[in-house]
Amino acid sequence: xxxxxxxxxxxxxxxxxxxxxxxxxxxxxxxxxxxxxxxxxxxxxxxxxxxxxxxxxxxxxxxxxxxxxxxxxxxxxxxxxxxxxxxxxxxxxxxxxxxxxxxxxxxxxxxxxxxxxxxxxxxxxxxxxxxxxxxxxxxxxxxxxxxxxxxxxxxxxxxxxxxxxxxxxxxxxxxxxxxxxxxxxxxxxxxxxxxxxxxxxxxxxxxxxxxxxxxxxxxxxxxxxxxxxxxxxxxxxxxxxxxxxxxxxxxxxxxxxxxxxxxxxxxxxxxxxxxxxxxxxxxxxxxxxxxxxxxxxxxxxxxxxxxxxxxxxxxxxxxxxxxxxxxxxxxxxxxxxxxxxxxxxxxxxxxxxxxxxxxxxxxxxxxxxxxxxxxxxxxxxxxxxxxxxxxxxxxxxxxxxxxxxxxxxxxxxxxxxxxxxxxxxxxxxxxxxxxxxxxxxxxxxxxxxxxxxxxxxxxxxxxxxxxxxxxxx
Ligand SMILES: [Zn+2]
Numbered sequence: 001x002x003x004x005x006x007x008x009x010x011x012x013x014x015x016x017x018x019x020x021x022x023x024x025x026x027x028x029x030x031x032x033x034x035x036x037x038x039x040x041x042x043x044x045x046x047x048x049x050x051x052x053x054x055x056x057x058x059x060x061x062x063x064x065x066x067x068x069x070x071x072x073x074x075x076x077x078x079x080x081x082x083x084x085x086x087x088x089x090x091x092x093x094x095x096x097x098x099x100x101x102x103x104x105x106x107x108x109x110x111x112x113x114x115x116x117x118x119x120x121x122x123x124x125x126x127x128x129x130x131x132x133x134x135x136x137x138x139x140x141x142x143x144x145x146x147x148x149x150x151x152x153x154x155x156x157x158x159x160x161x162x163x164x165x166x167x168x169x170x171x172x173x174x175x176x177x178x179x180x181x182x183x184x185x186x187x188x189x190x191x192x193x194x195x196x197x198x199x200x201x202x203x204x205x206x207x208x209x210x211x212x213x214x215x216x217x218x219x220x221x222x223x224x225x226x227x228x229x230x231x232x233x234x235x236x237x238x239x240x241x242x243x244x245x246x247x248x249x250x251x252x253x254x255x256x257x258x259x260x261x262x263x264x265x266x267x268x269x270x271x272x273x274x275x276x277x278x279x280x281x282x283x284x285x286x287x288x289x290x291x292x293x294x295x296x297x298x299x300x301x302x303x304x305x306x307x308x309x310x311x312x313x314x315x316x317x318x319x320x321x322x323x324x325x326x327x328x329x330x331x332x333x334x335x336x337x338x339x340x341x342x343x344x345x346x347x348x349x350x351x352x353x354x355x356x357x358x359x360x361x362x363x364x365x366x367x368x369x370x371x372x373x374x375x376x377x378x379x380x381x382x383x384x385x386x387x388x389x390x391x392x393x394x395x396x397x398x399x400x401x402x403x404x405x406x407x408x409x410x411x412x413x414x415x416x417x418x419x420x421x422x423x424x425x426x427x428x429x430x431x432x433x434x435x436x437x438x439x440x441x442x443x444x445x446x447x448x449x450x451x452x453x454x455x456x457x458x459x460x461x462x463x464x465x466x467x468x469x470x471x472x473x
Pocket of ligand 1: 060
């Protein structure tokens, strides 16, 4: 993506951006900055000087903020230029700190191009070179995650002839990466997947989690070369049948791999879940589990049963029969994104799909019992990114993989399809803002959401009360 030609062009953009600087006195030193992102966009800014000399916004910071506010934060390079006397434009210490935090956030040690005062040359340094031994927030996770899991345990499998992929299946790709199928029928001939493991040192490396570390996850997708242009216009991991070397179709609960301990299964059977239809997915399905591995269960269930299941599970948490897993990244993220956090989510019976039962962490992935149709058919036209604001009209299918809800905004009603867990928390009547990829077909609109960053859901108002009413309507 970064070539000498676009580096040169970016430096020229930064020089031009100095012409936009807001100065406090005519003839003052002007700074300009330009940012090139992985999606190929350029954001430019001059500095915004303040008369009190304290509240200045530096050009480099302004350009980074513009990229982030455009939902396009994965910066490949930032160029800075100045009309000052110094022979090369150097970013100040404050800006270097901003660069370092941004680089850590999106998982890319980007290039900083510093324009020479005379001529059209520049110097280049990585953010890590500009700020060695830098400060970082203490809550950050360790830089290296432990490798590895035992590849020898991998359960062999074959692509079933004529069978299509389903949510929760795992596939091995030709480069040895292992992915989970988010939607087997995302677009004609294409399945949407989430990458989970990549080959490393004779074993497998666990990749960043798409829900709790979406920016790092996007970076992994990009580096592994599994980003493609999807029909809806987004860049996502969409695979074709020819990309699949092995399919792991999941295991039958009980028969092939036992059951999770504790009372959870009894509660599920009690509310009418067909135990024989449940499949075991996740690390257990592909043979990579260790003693404390989570259980990922794919549960086919009618949409009107989901509120009843959540009601029972949440009540069991209140009684102490089941619990919230203390280390669960999902719950920690829900704490941050949902007003009132986990308590409000449990109390409202909005989410109880990741729980601790008999000491084991179990995640329920609800899927519709009937086969799904192609999500983004060829007659839909991509219209780029959009952020909508409105009220949720219908939310009974938000528990599912391929979560779907209806939103009423200023333009009318729109169906939203969401592939991250934040949609699970939606309830009819909530007022929200949502980002995603807009599609049009004549007068109809649709929005597709992939990752909680940048396709986020922000709650302005939430409703309380029972959830089961809407599903019977
Ligand atoms: Zn600065």
